[in-house]
Amino acid sequence: xxxxxxxxxxxxxxxxxxxxxxxxxxxxxxxxxxxxxxxxxxxxxxxxxxxxxxxxxxxxxxxxxxxxxxxxxxxxxxxxxxxx
Amino acid sequence: xxxxxxxxxxxxxxxxxxxxxxxxxxxxxxxxxxxxxxxxxxxxxxxxxxxxxxxxxxxxxxxxxxxxxxxxxxxxxxxxxxxxxxxxxxxxxxxxxxxxxxxxxxxxxxxxxxxxxxxxxxxxxxxxxxxxxxxxxxxxxxxxxxxxxxxxxxxxxxxxxxxxxxxxxxxxxxxxxxxxxxxxxxxxxxxxxxxxxxxxxxxxxxxxxxxxxxxxxxxxxxxxxxxxxxxxxxxxxxxxxxxxxxxx
Amino acid sequence: xxxxxxxxxxxxxxxxxxxxxxxxxxxxxxxxxxxxxxxxxxxxxxxxxxxxxxxxxxxxxxxxxxxxxxxxxxxxxxxxxxxxxxxxxxxxxxxxxxxxxxxxxxxxxxx
Numbered sequence: 001x002x003x004x005x006x007x008x009x010x011x012x013x014x015x016x017x018x019x020x021x022x023x024x025x026x027x028x029x030x031x032x033x034x035x036x037x038x039x040x041x042x043x044x045x046x047x048x049x050x051x052x053x054x055x056x057x058x059x060x061x062x063x064x065x066x067x068x069x070x071x072x073x074x075x076x077x078x079x080x081x082x083x084x
Numbered sequence: 085x086x087x088x089x090x091x092x093x094x095x096x097x098x099x100x101x102x103x104x105x106x107x108x109x110x111x112x113x114x115x116x117x118x119x120x121x122x123x124x125x126x127x128x129x130x131x132x133x134x135x136x137x138x139x140x141x142x143x144x145x146x147x148x149x150x151x152x153x154x155x156x157x158x159x160x161x162x163x164x165x166x167x168x169x170x171x172x173x174x175x176x177x178x179x180x181x182x183x184x185x186x187x188x189x190x191x192x193x194x195x196x197x198x199x200x201x202x203x204x205x206x207x208x209x210x211x212x213x214x215x216x217x218x219x220x221x222x223x224x225x226x227x228x229x230x231x232x233x234x235x236x237x238x239x240x241x242x243x244x245x246x247x248x249x250x251x252x253x254x255x256x257x258x259x260x261x262x263x264x265x266x267x268x269x270x271x272x273x274x275x276x277x278x279x280x281x282x283x284x285x286x287x288x289x290x291x292x293x294x295x296x297x298x299x300x301x302x303x304x305x306x307x308x309x310x311x312x313x314x315x316x317x318x319x320x321x322x323x324x325x326x327x328x329x330x331x332x
Numbered sequence: 333x334x335x336x337x338x339x340x341x342x343x344x345x346x347x348x349x350x351x352x353x354x355x356x357x358x359x360x361x362x363x364x365x366x367x368x369x370x371x372x373x374x375x376x377x378x379x380x381x382x383x384x385x386x387x388x389x390x391x392x393x394x395x396x397x398x399x400x401x402x403x404x405x406x407x408x409x410x411x412x413x414x415x416x417x418x419x420x421x422x423x424x425x426x427x428x429x430x431x432x433x434x435x436x437x438x439x440x441x442x443x
Contacts, residue, residue, distance in 0.1 A: 005333070012337035019341050019364050023348040028356050028435075035360050042367050045334050050384045051374050051404045052229035053155045054411070056221070058370070060237040061415050065319060066363065068244055072326050073422045074356070075195050077429045090350035098343040105335075114335045115380035117400060124377070124402045128385065129394050141392035154385040154398070158405035170409045177416030184423040229386065233412045295387060315412065322419050 008048060015041050032070040039063040127158055141296045150292035150301030151226035159231070160304045160311075164286040168271060171314060175268065178318045181325050190328040192251060199249050207249035214242040222312030226301045232308040236315025243320040247327050257324055260317040267314040274303055274310075335375040341368025355425045355435045359418060366414045370407045377403040 015038060022034035039062035046055040105111045112118070119125055126132050130139055130147045138144075141152060149157045159167055215238075221228075222235025246253055278287035286303075293300030345365025352358055377400030383391050385401035425435065432440045 008333045012333050015337050016340050016344070019344045019368075022360055022364060023344060023352070023357070028354070031357060031360050035363055038364065039367060042371055045337075045371055046374060049334065049374050049378045050382055050399045051407070052384050052386070053153070053231065053234075054370070054374060054404050054407050056230050057234045057237070057408055057411050060234045060241065061411055062367070064241050065237060065244070065323075066415055066418055068323070069326055069419055069422055070356070070360075072193070073426055076193055076326070076329065076426060077435075087351050090347055093350065094343040094347040097346060098339050101339050101342070102336075111376060114333075114375060115378055117377060117379050119377075119379060119398065119400050122400060122402070124400045127401060128398055139387070139394040141387040141389055152387040154387075154401040155405050155408065158401055159408060163405065167409060170413060173413050174416045177420045180420045181423045184420075184427050229384075231408075233408060237412075237415075296389075319415070325423070326419075 004048065007044075011041055011044055011048070015045070028074055029071070032067060032074070035070070036063050036067040039066070127162060128154055130157075132162070139295065142294065144295045146292045147295060148292075149288070149304075150295065151304055152296045153226055153228065153231075156226050156231055156304065156308070160225075160307050161288060161301075164275075164307065167311070168275070168286070171268065171271070171311060174315065174318055175264075178322050181322050185325040185328075187330045190330065192254065193327050193329050195251070198251060204249050207245050211242050211245055214238060214245065218242065218312070218316070222309055223305060224298075225308040225312075226304050227296065227298065232311030233315055235308075235312040236317075237319060239312065239316030240319035240323060243316075244323050247323065254328075255320065255324060257321060260321050260324075264314055264317040264321070267310045267317070271307065271310050271314070274307060278303070334371060338368045338371035338375060341365070342372065344368075353437045355428060355437065359421045359425065362421070363414070363418060366410075370410060373403045373407050373410075377401070 018034050018038040018041065022031050022038060025031045025034060039058065042062070043055050043059045046052075046058060105113075119128070127149075130136055130149055132148065134148050136144065136147055139147065149161045151157045151161070218235045218238030218241075220235075221230035221238060222232050225231030225235065243255060246255070275286040278289055279285045281287070281289040288302040288304070290302035292302050342365055345361045345363075345368060348361025348364065349358055352361060379397060379399045382397050382399035385398045385404070387394075391398075428440075429435060434440065
């Protein structure tokens with residue numbers, strides 16, 4: 001049981017928890033924020049699996065641009081904070 | 085009842101995937117892969133068509149595929165036709181967004197947030213740094229992790245920063261459209277040069293150089309810079325479509 | 333361990349797509365499924381104690397223990413296609429809201 005194994009187990013549990021929260025949270029903006037966090041944690045997973053190219057791409061696109069698109073869609077329709 | 089059916093279906097599919105992982109040829113256990121038995125070993129050894137012997141960083145000259153980053157060698161050289169199709173998919177999706185959201189008279193989206201002076205000036209300074217990082221990542225795609233796709237996305241996020249920091253800013257979208265179509269056409273033109281000179285579509289006809297130097301790998305840095313420009317201008321156009329609305 | 337977490341993510345995403353009635357929630361579930369699938373495909377090529385598949389001045393020759401580069405190349409393009417489909421889906425969601433005034437699929441027919 002090395003340090004890397006422990007980090008892997010912690011990341012796995014956090015990823016599943018965040019996915020569950022993103023699907024079942026009450027407001028849409030919280031759901032989007034949990035999705036962004038999940039994307040950032042998956043970057044750590046890619047780094048642990050020795051895939052730096054994929055990690056860079058996912059860090060820029062998954063947790064940056066996609067989150068901005070989601071947030072601006074929610075802002076444009078003025079449904080911030082309302083129930084899903 | 086519907087939820088129960090959905091749960092049962094999801095559990096069944098997960099069970100199916102886990103059962104197929106029971107240490108067969110296609111899916112060995114996590115971490116026990118034998119890469120030498122896969123086609124990827126040929127990409128690592130660069131002996132798909134030739135037999136160069138041992139590949140050494142900084143010494144091997146004129147390999148069949150020049151980049152030191154093997155992932156780039158697969159994306160932009162061995163499977164470059166795949167990447168051309170993928171860039172086309174991105175083009176079609178940005179076209180769909182422009183058809184759905186682009187209207188004649190556009191103004192900036194009105195949100196309840198007005199940036200102050202410090203934010204405007206600070207983001208101007210950050211804009212240059214992020215843009216330079218994006219260009220660096222795109223140019224060094226054949227040596228370091230990264231490449232055209234993350235580089236283009238970084239260029240697009242620098243544009244997003246300008247949009248966020250100034251609520252009356254509009255980029256010149258017409259220039260982005262010209263840049264995008266020029267980069268896409270140049271990619272196909274490079275493929276046609278390969279077809280005419282080398283005999284295959286997207287064949288690399290330039291000198292491959294020493295493994296690991298900046299001016300090496302023939303067409304691949306050019307292709308990756310073109311992909312970076314195309315992805316960057318496309319995603320900037322998508323961002324502009326999302327941040328504008330109908331109005332005068 | 334990460335491989336099983338990826339399978340659980342695929343299951344959660346599929347469950348969300350099938351049960352949620354909100355358009356934004358469906359797109360979020362699609363993104364979760366996609367992240368799980370990317371993690372799973374990369375995990376198929378992982379070797380214990382392997383190196384990232386890039387030749388550097390430290391890892392200079394090809395007889396070292398590299399991980400499989402092919403799944404990484406496939407996932408690299410899949411991520412960029414993912415942002416395209418997400419943008420298109422969000423544009424469709426925005427158009428739906430402009431026409432019906434709601435994101436919920438069940439409330440659309442009542443108007």
